[in-house]
Amino acid sequence: MGAPPTQAALRRLAVTRRIIYLLVAVAVAVPSFCDLGCEFKPSPWVEKIFKKVESLKPGSPILLSFDFDPAAMEELYPMGLALLRHCFQNDLHPILMTHWPGGVGISKQIIEKAAKERDKLPGRDYVFLAFKPGYSNLVLNMGESLQGAFSRDFYNQPTAGMPALEGVRSLKDISLVVGLAAGATTEMWIAYGRDRFGFDLGAGCTAVITPDLYPFLNSGQLIGVLGGLRGAADYEKLVKRADRATKGMQAQSLTHVLIILLILGANAHYLWRRTRPNEKG
Amino acid sequence: MWYKLTIPLVMCFAMGLVAFVHEFVPHPWAAAFREEMTTWFRIMGGFAMFIGLYALLHLHVTRIRRQQAGWAYSAFVFLGAVLTIGAGVFEEIRAAVRDVPEGAFSPFDWLYDYVQVPCQATIFSILAFFMASAAFRTFRARNVGAALLLVSAVVVMFGRVPISEEVGRMLGAWDTFPRAADWLMEYPNMAVKRAIFLGISLGAISQSLRVLFGIERSYLGGGS
Amino acid sequence: MAAPQETTSPTRRTAELVVLVVLFFAFLAASAAKGRPVGAPDDWWLARLGVVVAAGLTLIMYSFLYRDNPLFKIGENLFVGVALGYGVILTWRQSLRPEIIDPLFVDPPHIHAFWMELARRSAPIVLGILLLTRLSRRASWLSRYSYTIMVGWGAGLGIPVTIHTYVLQQLKPSLGLISKALGDTPAGQQADLWSAALPILGDVIILAGIVSVLFYFFFSVEHKGAGSFVSQLGIWFLMVAFGASFGNTVMGRVSLLIGRMRFLLHDWLGLGP
Numbered sequence: 133m134g135a136p137p138t139q140a141a142l143r144r145l146a147v148t149r150r151i152i153y154l155l156v157a158v159a160v161a162v163p164s165f166c167d168l169g170c171e172f173k174p175s176p177w178v179e180k181i182f183k184k185v186e187s188l189k190p191g192s193p194i195l196l197s198f199d200f201d202p203a204a205m206e207e208l209y210p211m212g213l214a215l216l217r218h219c220f221q222n223d224l225h226p227i228l229m230t231h232w233p234g235g236v237g238i239s240k241q242i243i244e245k246a247a248k249e250r251d252k253l254p255g256r257d258y259v260f261l262a263f264k265p266g267y268s269n270l271v272l273n274m275g276e277s278l279q280g281a282f283s284r285d286f287y288n289q290p291t292a293g294m295p296a297l298e299g300v301r302s303l304k305d306i307s308l309v310v311g312l313a314a315g316a317t318t319e320m321w322i323a324y325g326r327d328r329f330g331f332d333l334g335a336g337c338t339a340v341i342t343p344d345l346y347p348f349l350n351s352g353q354l355i356g357v358l359g360g361l362r363g364a365a366d367y368e369k370l371v372k373r374a375d376r377a378t379k380g381m382q383a384q385s386l387t388h389v390l391i392i393l394l395i396l397g398a399n400a401h402y403l404w405r406r407t408r409p410n411e412k413g
Numbered sequence: 414m415w416y417k418l419t420i421p422l423v424m425c426f427a428m429g430l431v432a433f434v435h436e437f438v439p440h441p442w443a444a445a446f447r448e449e450m451t452t453w454f455r456i457m458g459g460f461a462m463f464i465g466l467y468a469l470l471h472l473h474v475t476r477i478r479r480q481q482a483g484w485a486y487s488a489f490v491f492l493g494a495v496l497t498i499g500a501g502v503f504e505e506i507r508a509a510v511r512d513v514p515e516g517a518f519s520p521f522d523w524l525y526d527y528v529q530v531p532c533q534a535t536i537f538s539i540l541a542f543f544m545a546s547a548a549f550r551t552f553r554a555r556n557v558g559a560a561l562l563l564v565s566a567v568v569v570m571f572g573r574v575p576i577s578e579e580v581g582r583m584l585g586a587w588d589t590f591p592r593a594a595d596w597l598m599e600y601p602n603m604a605v606k607r608a609i610f611l612g613i614s615l616g617a618i619s620q621s622l623r624v625l626f627g628i629e630r631s632y633l634g635g636g637s
Numbered sequence: 638m639a640a641p642q643e644t645t646s647p648t649r650r651t652a653e654l655v656v657l658v659v660l661f662f663a664f665l666a667a668s669a670a671k672g673r674p675v676g677a678p679d680d681w682w683l684a685r686l687g688v689v690v691a692a693g694l695t696l697i698m699y700s701f702l703y704r705d706n707p708l709f710k711i712g713e714n715l716f717v718g719v720a721l722g723y724g725v726i727l728t729w730r731q732s733l734r735p736e737i738i739d740p741l742f743v744d745p746p747h748i749h750a751f752w753m754e755l756a757r758r759s760a761p762i763v764l765g766i767l768l769l770t771r772l773s774r775r776a777s778w779l780s781r782y783s784y785t786i787m788v789g790w791g792a793g794l795g796i797p798v799t800i801h802t803y804v805l806q807q808l809k810p811s812l813g814l815i816s817k818a819l820g821d822t823p824a825g826q827q828a829d830l831w832s833a834a835l836p837i838l839g840d841v842i843i844l845a846g847i848v849s850v851l852f853y854f855f856f857s858v859e860h861k862g863a864g865s866f867v868s869q870l871g872i873w874f875l876m877v878a879f880g881a882s883f884g885n886t887v888m889g890r891v892s893l894l895i896g897r898m899r900f901l902l903h904d905w906l907g908l909g910p
Binding site: 152157173201265281344384386388392402403 | 451458462536542548549576578587606
């Protein structure tokens with residue numbers, strides 16, 4: 133082990149670190165005040181989910197599982213809002229639930245905001261089932277009887293006989309489920325839901341776990357994926373309602389370019405030092 | 414003793430066997446049995462929450478009692494918990510005593526919206542700064558593998574943002590960089606993830622068999 | 638051994654304290670600057686107070702970027718407490734009350750219905766209570782009855798589910814190259830060489846990636862000769878995938894920061910469009 137760093141070296145390290153933090157903060161903040169004007173085209177995987185939702189007839193049920201908590205809300209909140217706006221635009225009956233107890237509050241915010249825009253009422257136009265523990269067992273339960281799994285909705289109204297659940301007795305009566313995930317719930321929905329009860333499954337997820345879902349896209353177990361804030365922005369573009377995800381893309385572009393330049397600059401310096409004749413390997 | 418170890422292990426095997434076999438039984442009784450069992454686990458799951466609650470409270474009580482380093486901060490854990498549980502209980506009593514009009518102020522929701530959400534979201538957003546700093550300080554193309562990692566990361570980072578399409582337009586093909594990023598995700602990345610899933614799945618199956626046959630017993634907890 | 642820390646002199650600490658006091662007053666001034674919105678309801682100040690508290694907590698959390706400090710620790714522990722309380726109330730509202738209390742004591746119209754519901758729920762309620770004995774050193778063996786039922790069910794159910802979803806369904810498309818080589822193409826489709834070659838090249842890459850990565854993780858056989866080349870190929874595939882994961886991770890974390898910045902600039906300070 134080499135000699136411990138001197139205080140001067142530690143101070144230099146701290147200054148470098150803080151300069152980078154400041155650059156990142158500026159890169160994120162600047163686009164709030166000026167428009168970089170970058171256009172983008174939605175990804176084919178996002179279009180697949182959009183087209184599937186478009187194909188549902190008015191009055192059809194669609195199950196949305198918002199399995200995330202405040203740690204992932206900046207990516208998945210705009211995604212969920214865009215999806216619900218699309219559902220209400222097409223007069224579908226969204227059934228909203230979550231497997232994460234910390235996600236109940238956010239899910240409530242999203243659905244009440246989207247419903248208020250179109251004067252939709254709980255029980256009549258949508259159902260907010262909120263949370264129940266059980267995870268995969270809950271999905272199996274819902275596959276046999278939705279009303280058995282959730283006897284009441286979040287507003288304490290009985291689900292039996294609810295107009296928004298007309299014709300829906302279990303997951304077998306739902307043709308499309310979209311799960312927004314910050315963890316492993318997408319895999320759980322595939323294994324215990326889609327492969328068992330035969331509905332189409334779309335996924336939305338944080339950018340961190342997007343690479344893990346590509347095997348399921350390739351095998352057809354997922355019809356499409358909305359990956360991270362970009363996925364949310366793509367969906368906003370498709371529903372023709374630019375909101376926080378679209379605005380966030382400007383800051384995303386600038387920050388990514390900054391980080392790429394930092395990496396390339398550091399590597400250029402590293403390679404230059406390696407090629408100098410007096411530098412050791 | 415047989416009732417502390419043998420019976421639980423036999424129950425585990427029997428339960429696993431029933432769960433495995435009933436998957437292949439198309440009779441309605443199998444579906445009814447599954448519905449009953451999943452209802453049981455839903456109810457039991459509600460009780461499990463209190464184990465986590467006790468564990469966390471016990472940790473902080475011990476810290477305060479023994480006056481360990483940073484013990485004073487544990488008081489804020491209790492403050493937050495008491496405020497939130499108190500707000501929740503107040504709302505339950507309020508709803509039981511009288512009709513609460515729609516849109517009435519909810520202190521429970523207020524604490525969630527303005528304390529839990531900003532704290533949790535901010536803690537995770539700090540990672541953006543750390544990633545940028547760590548990438549600058551440590552990400553070096555020291556060998557072929559590291560160079561591949563670097564190139565792949567740069568291609569994906571650039572291809573997934575709109576500015577890459579603007580740059581592509583200037584170069585004559587707007588979708589060059591997004592397509593490169595998509596190709597990386599759909600081919601080499603997908604192959605690796607699939608291989609990892611296959612490996613994990615085979616491991617999970619073997620671990621499940623070990624649990625069912627009583628070879629793996631760590632879930633039983635301490636004692637005999 | 639702990640990592641060496643940058644030390645601070647008393648002068649620097651005094652300067653930091655002065656800056657903190659100035660920042661505190663600047664925070665109060667900035668919070669007060671945004672007045673009552675036009676047409677706001679009478680209780681608008683509750684939401685505004687919430688935004689100010691949220692902004693304060695956000696900035697306290699970000700103070701960790703400068704250095705770990707008591708304010709950050711207070712905010713962190715307060716959040717843990719609030720999250721804990723939220724989980725307790727939610728478990729009561731969403732699980733225990735609708736599953737146990739309402740069916741037993743609120744909904745049943747007569748005593749016979751109560752006994753019916755109790756009979757149906759007695760086993761899971763007893764098993765749930767037994768779960769809690771895990772906290773007692775002497776009685777924790779009782780919790781094994783509950784755990785073995787849950788673990789056994791999960792393990793038994795997981796085997797066919799894992800084989801179907803993660804093995805068979807994943808192997809099928811991986812072997813697409815073989816089915817194409819055996820002539821499994823749509824009838825009447827005449828593809829030119831280039832448009833036929835690209836998907837096959839993609840399938841070759843996928844198959845090569847899967848085999849080489851699986852081989853790399855197979856440590857029972859020494860990786861020498863041809864095996865060494867396959868293992869090295871696996872490492873290269875892994876590096877490409879890790880790079881893609883890193884790129885996506887950066888994207889995810891930056892998105893979180895963008896959201897918080899939007900909150901501070903727009904919701905708190907009222908700046909920007």
